[in-house]
Amino acid sequence: MTVTIIGTGLIGCSLANRLKETGFAKKIIGLDNKPQNIQTALSLGWIDESLDLDEAIKQSELIVIAIPVDATLQLLPGLLSKLDKQVLMDVGSTKEIICRSVINNIKRGRFVATHPMWGTEKNGPEAVVKDAFEGRVAVICDKDKTDADALQLIEKLYKAIGMQLVYMESGVHDVHAAYVSHISHIASYALSLTVLEKEKEEDAIFELASGGFESTVRLAKSNPAMWVPILMQNKENVLDVLNEHIVQLRKIKSCLEKDNFTYLQELMENANKIKRILK
Amino acid sequence: MTVTIIGTGLIGCSLANRLKETGFAKKIIGLDNKPQNIQTALSLGWIDESLDLDEAIKQSELIVIAIPVDATLQLLPGLLSKLDKQVLMDVGSTKEIICRSVINNIKRGRFVATHPMWGTEKNGPEAVVKDAFEGRVAVICDKDKTDADALQLIEKLYKAIGMQLVYMESGVHDVHAAYVSHISHIASYALSLTVLEKEKEEDAIFELASGGFESTVRLAKSNPAMWVPILMQNKENVLDVLNEHIVQLRKIKSCLEKDNFTYLQELMENANKIKRILK
Structure with a gap:
């Protein structure tokens, strides 16, 4: 089949590559408002051609929207109205506002709201990862709003690229996404700012940074153009988790200030329980 | 040569393995106050035998101390006094208090205070990593307090296992370690506590956790028996950095509360500058 991918960045092109590789798509049409991205995606072979939207x-x-969530919100309602029998899917990190924007759209049934839980801190078509998505979870939201054939097509797509499907109400998705993804990005951005602020000797960071620092600060390299809109659209949930995160840091701070090392030990042992969930 | 390693955990045994592999040591004697660690280290071949300390x-x-820094502080002065011509080295994550504890010791010259910047969130002799230390930096502190032959031996050791040497005053080391290592651990422990507190649905964490969450929360699996003493000994520096970290998180929080997405974008772009330092 022919698939159009709107947004030939990391996610769009990594998906394009997997769809061709698995035989799910025969031809990929790529669109991007950055001509440079189109050119790179064409030259690297991620897309076959670029056409105007109509x-x-x-x-x-099938049309896939793989652009920042603020741009998705602007594009989606009008694009959906233009469709005939085609299926439209998005891959954004927020779902509630996106789904709400088309709730009364006459073509709502052709839209499948999804969030494949995969990404890296890099961006652009040159950052494509060959085995992207494999083994990760793809969330499909508000599936009862979607036509049966459209849902089936997207289920087939995610299974083809090796993802496991999870179904969720879009509001519930955004709560969980705040916990397991958005707060990690905030923590990592803040950690980077902290170290850049306090550690004026960049040579020392470079020389001394151990693997632990590198892994906690990795997400701070992520693209603000993608992450500002995500946090904006999921503001209430994110603020709730961020407040809790500051509370937990203050507890650790208080332990250190008061030499309460018994409680610090207890906090760390509690934190260790994440091992039960993530091996 | 024969090397005694006190503490047959992750660091001690990973070092034992590399010292044998590179031919630096012919025989490794291992000591540990946990009989189980000795038994495992013997059965996995990391150490050749276990003897009493004398x-x-x-x-x-050469004697290497590879135990938590609180235990190092207790053991070091007495152990150093017992030495004849042997060289004694520690590998702990704090350096100032350790160095201060032996400043007037008659055998001070036989001691080399070091910190190889390598580790994982795991512990124990079963967690040994084969290419441990390779390509990382080893810090040697207060080298002017060390006899020339002792210093040379340790420089040779670290070069043999593929580490780059950096020299630093012990107090300066502790400031940098707070920035590039200790705060990462605190952030990660706090992130784990946040998510465990807020996200009662463990299945959701397990299913939805993306690579980003896994990497930021990885250090939260670290051993509290090792990390409480490190934070305790480096309390002043750690509190200084932790306060700054909370300030940075509050800035992000305020941006979200006030819908100040221009400043949020600016903060994230600043955080991106870590890319200049860490590729």
Whole structure:
């Protein structure tokens, strides 16, 4: 089948690659408002051609939106209205506002709201990862709002690229996403700012940074153009988790200030329980 | 040469393995106050035998202390006084208090205070990593307090296992260690506590946790018996950095509360600058 991917960045092109590789798509049409991204995606072979949007829709059975969530919100309602029998899917990190924006759209049934839980801190078509998505979870939201054939197509797509499916109400998705993804990015951005603020000797960071620092600060390299809109759209949930995170840091701070090492030990032992969940 | 390693955990045994592999040591004597660790280290071949401390000292040219920093502080002065010509080295994550504890010791020259910047969140002799230490930095502190031959031996050791040497005053080491290592552990422990507190649905964490969450929370699996004493000994520096970290998180929080997405973007772009230092 022919698939149009709107947004030829890391996610769009990594998906394009897997869809071709697995035989799910025969042809990929790529669109991007950055001509440079199109050019790179073409030259690296991630997409077969670029067309204008109307022509791309006409030629495709499936259209994938893989752009920042603020741009998705602007594009989605109008794009959905233009569809005939095509299926439209997004891959954004927030789901509630996106789903709400098309709730009364006459073509709502052609839209499948999804969030494949995969990514890296890099961006752009040159950052494509070959075995992207494999073994990770893809969340499909508000599936009862979607036509049966559209849902089936997207289920088939995610299974083809090796993902496990989880179904969730879009509001519930955003709560969980705040806990297991968005707060990690905030913590990592803040850690980077802390170290850059306090450690003026960049040579010392470079020389002394151990693997532990590298892994906690990795997400701080992520693209603000992608992450500002995510945090903005999921503001209430994110603030709730962020407040809790500051409370937990204050507890550790208080232990150190009061030499309460028994309680510090207890806090760390509690934190160790994450081992039960993540091996 | 014969090397005694006190503490047959992750660091001690990973070092034992590399010293044998590179031919630096011909025989490794291992000591540990946990009989189980000795037994495992023997059965996995990380150490050749276990002796009582006095006998081990007598047979060795080099003794390595690889135990939690609170235990190091208790053991070091007495152990150093017992030495004849042997060299004694520690590998702990704090350096100032350790060095201060032996400043007037008659055998001070035989001691080399070091911190190889390598580790994982695991512990125990079963967690040994084969290419441990390779390509990382080893810090040697207060080298002017050390006899020339002792210093040379330790420099040779670290070079043999593929580490780059950096020299630092012990107090300066502790400031940098707070920035590039200790705060990462605190952030990660606090992130784990946050998510465990807020996210009661463990299945959701397990299913939805993406690579980003896994990498930021990895250090929260670290052993409290090792980390409480480190934070305790480096309390002043750690509190200084922790306060700054809370300030940075509050800035992000305030941006979200006030819908100040321009400043949020600016903060994230600043955080991105860590890319200049860490590729």
